[in-house]
Amino acid sequence: MVHKQGQGELDGPRRPPRADARRNRERILAAAAEAFGTRGLAVPIDLVAERAGVGVGTLYRHFPTKEALFAAVVGQRVGALAAALGAVSAGDDAQGAVFACIELLAVEVVGKQDLLEALEAAGVDVTPEVADALARLERGVDGLLRRAVAAGVVRADVSFQDVLGLVIGTCRGARQVGGGDERVRRLVSIICEGLRAPGTGPEGPG
Amino acid sequence: MVHKQGQGELDGPRRPPRADARRNRERILAAAAEAFGTRGLAVPIDLVAERAGVGVGTLYRHFPTKEALFAAVVGQRVGALAAALGAVSAGDDAQGAVFACIELLAVEVVGKQDLLEALEAAGVDVTPEVADALARLERGVDGLLRRAVAAGVVRADVSFQDVLGLVIGTCRGARQVGGGDERVRRLVSIICEGLRAPGTGPEGPG
DNA sequence: GGATAAGAGGAACTACCACTCCGATTCTAC
DNA sequence: GTAGAATCGGAGTGGTAGTTCCTCTTATCC
Numbered sequence: 001m002v003h004k005q006g007q008g009e010l011d012g013p014r015r016p017p018r019a020d021a022r023r024n025r026e027r028i029l030a031a032a033a034e035a036f037g038t039r040g041l042a043v044p045i046d047l048v049a050e051r052a053g054v055g056v057g058t059l060y061r062h063f064p065t066k067e068a069l070f071a072a073v074v075g076q077r078v079g080a081l082a083a084a085l086g087a088v089s090a091g092d093d094a095q096g097a098v099f100a101c102i103e104l105l106a107v108e109v110v111g112k113q114d115l116l117e118a119l120e121a122a123g124v125d126v127t128p129e130v131a132d133a134l135a136r137l138e139r140g141v142d143g144l145l146r147r148a149v150a151a152g153v154v155r156a157d158v159s160f161q162d163v164l165g166l167v168i169g170t171c172r173g174a175r176q177v178g179g180g181d182e183r184v185r186r187l188v189s190i191i192c193e194g195l196r197a198p199g200t201g202p203e204g205p206g
Numbered sequence: 207m208v209h210k211q212g213q214g215e216l217d218g219p220r221r222p223p224r225a226d227a228r229r230n231r232e233r234i235l236a237a238a239a240e241a242f243g244t245r246g247l248a249v250p251i252d253l254v255a256e257r258a259g260v261g262v263g264t265l266y267r268h269f270p271t272k273e274a275l276f277a278a279v280v281g282q283r284v285g286a287l288a289a290a291l292g293a294v295s296a297g298d299d300a301q302g303a304v305f306a307c308i309e310l311l312a313v314e315v316v317g318k319q320d321l322l323e324a325l326e327a328a329g330v331d332v333t334p335e336v337a338d339a340l341a342r343l344e345r346g347v348d349g350l351l352r353r354a355v356a357a358g359v360v361r362a363d364v365s366f367q368d369v370l371g372l373v374i375g376t377c378r379g380a381r382q383v384g385g386g387d388e389r390v391r392r393l394v395s396i397i398c399e400g401l402r403a404p405g406t407g408p409e410g411p412g
Numbered sequence: 413g414g415a416t417a418a419g420a421g422g423a424a425c426t427a428c429c430a431c432t433c434c435g436a437t438t439c440t441a442c
Numbered sequence: 443g444t445a446g447a448a449t450c451g452g453a454g455t456g457g458t459a460g461t462t463c464c465t466c467t468t469a470t471c472c
Contacts, residue, residue, distance in 0.1 A: 055421030169375020194400025261451030
């Protein structure tokens with residue numbers, strides 16, 4: 001009945017997880033990332049477990065629900081995306097930064113079904129984990145957007161939500177309609193043209 | 207054993223359906239249109255039957271599968287859409303016609319989940335019924351597009367599939383991201399700007 | 413090496429849903 | 443009014459998928 005290594009009773013884990021447990025957790029995450037990335041939340045959980053080479057019981061030991069596993073995978077992806085934004089926002093070209101950011105988002109999202117679904121669900125029933133990553137993403141995009149609007153090179157009535165909608169849309173559309181990367185690029189190009197502030201067209205003042 | 211009203215044995219229905227049968231068919235279609243329009247194919251069939259005030263057995267007497275019922279509903283919607291395109295394509299303004307067409311599509315699709323799903327599935331597992339209606343829609347949009355491209359007022363590299371992708375996407379995006387009609391209109395406006403041929407901007411030659 | 417608790421695994425449970433079956437009901441023709 | 447076919451209705455079936463439970467296994471610590 002006595003705790004061998006008395007600690008705070010509310011939170012701290014008693015001891016580090018066993019080696020096999022850590023290994024399995026990684027395997028599950030990897031399998032889930034691949035499965036969700038391809039087919040989204042529609043993947044049966046049993047299949048993820050099988051791909052990871054563990055039983056479902058083991059999977060549920062590590063992640064309490066399917067949604068929790070999904071959130072873990074997507075959280076990583078969105079986090080990576082937010083980080084990648086740093087690179088494209090570096091230069092002086094405010095308009096180019098926005099366009100590059102949109103293309104980056106589109107390319108990532110079109111390749112990962114789970115990302116697409118997560119962004120679609122943004123605002124409804126997201127776990128804190130994903131919400132955090134999304135907030136970081138929003139701050140990043142919003143910064144680029146404000147700078148470009150202030151410079152007068154992007155329409156002033158455009159918000160992060162609009163950009164998200166356009167990107168989700170482009171990806172969903174391109175995915176359903178087929179045509180691969182080529183179509184994505186064309187659609188992205190159309191959207192970017194549409195985002196230019198009036199008078200800053202391709203042949204306008206550079 | 208003898209047929210009272212001998213007719214062709216291969217096809218023609220022996221007699222007109224009973225009055226209650228016709229009534230139920232209409233009720234089912236109406237309930238399905240409402241349910242599918244709101245929640246898409248995800249609606250349980252039992253719920254449609256309940257809303258229609260009939261048993262599931264009755265529903266299945268009239269429509270052999272859920273998909274058949276869905277196709278019946280969507281076929282009507284797409285047909286109406288194709289017809290409505292006639293109105294906007296009437297005038298002389300080729301560019302305006304394309305833009306009006308896109309707005310029309312977007313507004314309809316954003317309000318009807320089943321339409322959105324049907325367009326997303328366009329090309330995969332559509333019933334002949336829906337495929338026909340879609341083909342008519344495609345002809346209509348394509349005509350507008352060609353005319354506008356020929357007149358040099360819309361980018362030359364844009365296809366029906368692109369427009370469909372953009373519209374599906376805009377609707378999916380706007381729906382998920384929230385913001386209602388206002389956002390849809392803004393996104394449509396961005397897309398239309400992006401579709402203009404270079405040099406035909408708002409302040410370019412009218 | 414042995415004690416022990418953490419962890420593994422998968423059968424079983426539960427919920428949901430499309431679809432079927434067949435006795436009960438109701439319309440139609442005469 | 444009556445016969446009988448057409449139609450109705452909803453309990454039941456089969457299958458899928460998320461989650462739980464409990465027994466067996468194994469890593470860790472002494």
